[in-house]
Structure formats: C-alpha cells, structure tokens
Amino acid sequence: MKFIRILFLLIIAASLEASAGKLLLPKGATTFYADTDTIIRKRSISVGLNFGSDAMFFGRTGPIRYPFYSADVIYNTKQGFFAYGSVLRLIGYRTSIDEIDIGGGYLYRPSKKFSGSISYTRFIFNKEQRIIESATNNDINFKNAYDWGPFKSTVVMDYLFGRSNDFFITLSQSKYFEPDWRLFSNNDYLTFNPTVSMILGTQNFVHTYSLDHQEGILNPNVIKLDNSAYQYNNGRFNALNYSFKLPIAYNRPHYTFEFAYKYSIPVNVQGSLRNKRESFYNLTFFYLFY
Template sequence: MKQFYLSLIAFFTWVIGMAQSGGDSTRLPLTDSIQAKKSTFTIGAVYANDASYYGQRSDERLPYVALAAAYHHRSGFYLTGMGYRLLNDSARLASAYSLGAGFSFPLGKSFTADLSYDYSIYPKFSPFLQAANPHSVNLTIARESVVDLSISGDYAFGKTNDFFITPQISRDIDLFNIGRNDLVSFNPSLDMTAGTQHFYEYYQEEKGIRDSILGILMPPVLGGSPSEQNPTIKTTNRFEILSYNLKLPVSYNRNHLKLEVSGQFSLLSKQAQSQPGKVNSFFSAAFYYQF
C-alpha cells in the first residue's frame, strides 16, 4: 500500500508537470453540456472487456457492447439512454437498459455542478454487481483549471441503499494534430471511491440462486456452511474506502466525431467485499458522433 501511495504522488507530479496553458480541451461528448452553448444530440457505441462498478467486478467476467444516446439542451438540461448487451448472454437481445435526466449549471467562473437521476432496468438474476439498486442520484461539483478537480456523491437505491463519494483529479492534454481538423488528446484521471456495500449482499444472494439454476454445486453440497464459504458479508453497512482508480483514455477527435480507447487500473481496498486487495484492469473502446 505504501508503494501505491508513492505512485499516486508521482502521478500527481507528472500530471502537473505535463499541464500546459492554452489550447482547446476536448471532453467526452455525452457529458459536454455547459461548454457547448448550444443544443446537441450525441450517439455512441462502446465495447468493454468487463463491467466495472467503482473499480469492482463481479465473480464472472462480463464483457459487453453498448449503444448510447444523449440530448443536451443549451440550458444545461439533458437526457441520456444506454442499452447493454453482455457478450456471454445469448438468451437476451439486451442485458440491461439505462435512462437518465440531469441538469448542468455554472457555479462561478471555474466551478460547475451537475445533478442527475438514472434508472436502470435489470432482468431477474442479473450478474451485474449493481443490479440491487436500479435508481441512482448523482451530484458532481467540478473545478476547471490547469488540473481539473471534482467530487461526486452517489445515492443508489432499490432493493438496498448505498452511498458513494468519489473525489477525482484529471488533466486534458492535447498530444498532437494529424491535420487541421484532427486532434489526438490524453485525459488521465485518478480517483478514489468510498461507500457502503449493501449491493453486494443482494448480488451474492442472486448469484446463489443463479448458480443453483445452472446446476453449479452450492456450498452445503461442497462441504461447510454458507457463512464459512462467504464470510465477508458482515461489514457492508460501513462507509469505507472501496477502490483507487487510474484511468488512461486516449482520444482521436475530428469535427463532430470522437474515437476513444481507455485503460483503467483499480486497486481494491482490504474492505472491498469483491476480491479485496486485488488490482483489476479494464479496457474499453468507444465511438461518438455529435450532431
């Protein structure tokens, strides 16, 4: 853990050292609302090698593809929609849906706020870690400067109730131009998430039922009591650090089009219910077009 903290300090120093004044910042089209000063409609497609929930993953790998759309009104109001298809789920056309609405507004010269609500639809016995809580409310306060800072608070509720806090530091870096209208950019970010983990209790219960339906041997058959096989579900109501996440997205931008590949490395804390102390890695590729 000490080496990881030293790595964080080194990363912060590197980001600040790479920061340059001036230049245009290119942001993810689905979340760019205030800067546009006009109404926009964005469509996108995403591939990910696994599903991440605050850097955590389920016991089985969940590679997926997704289609996304977002409408941002120049006032700051926006609507979003997303459909997921797990690549190992042959029984359904879509494995989950998500619909959302929000409002972004300035708090001053450098500060902005974003308040949003999302509702997700998961089928019964869904393998997603977050399937217990289809409702989610988010409030994010961000400050744009040489290095961007933000803090997000999430309240997820449904079958259970969970709270999450995520402070983040990031930096937009323009790497080089291929042509007059082409730009390759890099937007590294570092965040830490703390929260409760009631969702994991529901996930384990649903996983037990799903495994029994699939014919996988349950703990009583294998020997030992369920509590011995799964002793971690005792501290899910505590508010604790869950993960440290380093994200490294590289984007190609041309006019209204954006292509992005991203790697994420997440160090789970010892308090995380899902594989504590492990480093998870995620990879994604996305395409966006804004009208």
C-alpha cells in the same frame, strides 16, 4: 501502502479545496463513458457506442468477467437540461438486452473553471440480472470539479436506492492535455486525460448481489458464506477502490474515438466477492448533432 496513503492525502487535500469546483457530466450521459468532456450549451443530440472488457460498478466486479457493448443517446437543451438513455448487452450470452438505463439532469457552469451537474438514473435489468449493478435500481449523482490549470480536481457523490441502499464519494485528480500537432487535417487532434481516483462508500449492493447469486454460481471468486457479520461490514463507510486510468482520444468537430486503459485496485472487499486487481479496456465512439 505508502503510495496509497500519499495518494489519499493528495486527493483529499485538493478535493476539499475544490468544493466550489467544476462539475462534469455523468458518465453514460453526454460523454458516453468517454473522458473527453466538452460542455456545449446548444440544443444537441449525441449518440455513442462503447465496448468494455468487464463490467465494473463502484469498484466492484462480478465473480467472472462480463465483457459488454452498449449504445447511448442524449438530448441536450440550451438551458442545460439533458435526458439520456442507454442499452447494454453482455458478450457471449443469448439475451438481446441485459440492461436499460434512463435518466435526466441539469448541467451548470457558473464560471470558466467551475462547472457541475446533478442527475437521476433508473436501472432496468432482464430477469437473469448477471452484472453486479443489478443489485440496485436508482442513482442520484452530484458532481463537482474545479480546473486549477495544471490539473483538475473532481468530487462525485452518488446515492443508490432501491433493492439496496448505498452512498459513495469518488475523488479524482486528472491532467488534460493535447499536442500541438495534427494527424490528418487542421480539424482533428489527440487528447490525453490521465486520472487517479479513489472511491469511498458502503457496499450493501455486494450483499444483495451475493444473495441473488449464491445458488448456481460455482466460482473460486465467490465465498459460499453469508452472515450478519458480512452484512454489517458491507454497510460500513470505507475506501473501496483505487484506480489509474489513461484515456487517449482522437477528436474531430462532431465525433470522438477513444481508447481507455484502467488499472483497478479493490480494497476492503467484504461479503461474498473476492475482487482482485484487474486491468480494464474500453473503446468508445460518439457523434454529436447540433
């Protein structure tokens, strides 16, 4: 608990100073869930493939693991506007597509250290609606980030609406670095971007998801209770999750391979899900045409 309190104070202090900070592109858009962010103000098309060991949504997971793979595409304009789409399929199920996301937004960079983006995403699911993200339909995302040099501070705000309404603030501190040496040629390089994050917000989507899946899911991670007290607690604004993530990427001029490890600590888990500490693994490849 002492470590968590210190981490909380450090993130709050740096993030408040970064209110004019640098914005990053939404995950699943230009970066295809990778953490090697490169802002290119050119007309371009990016395509990406991603494998994940479990589906997480704002610090919460379903009652069982849902490994998945996804494909993404985004179109960028010189002016900073972008449109994107992605398809996701869960591994181990006969469904061809479990989720489709479509959206768009605007990327701006008023200074070298400060950049930002605002975007809208629409979530579309098949009738099974297995993953916890299916408890909502729409997301408005607004990011601010500031690169201090030794580290980068990021503040992300999300408003979810549709089947459930929630608001989140994600605070992160990261340190991007790359070695001077090259692996195979002068055009390739490795990058590392360790990040600590904290998610604060409401979790009405957990209540909606539990109501959708109370019947037919028999699992020790699900509490067979649902009452007004749980619903009230889900609507309170609390800390939801602490995490540490270590992405390691191999980069060339047009493409990137990335492996990322993430350790997640859920807190204030309310309602029907009993989320526990969990390790996540992601493999990502994306290619940029311009």
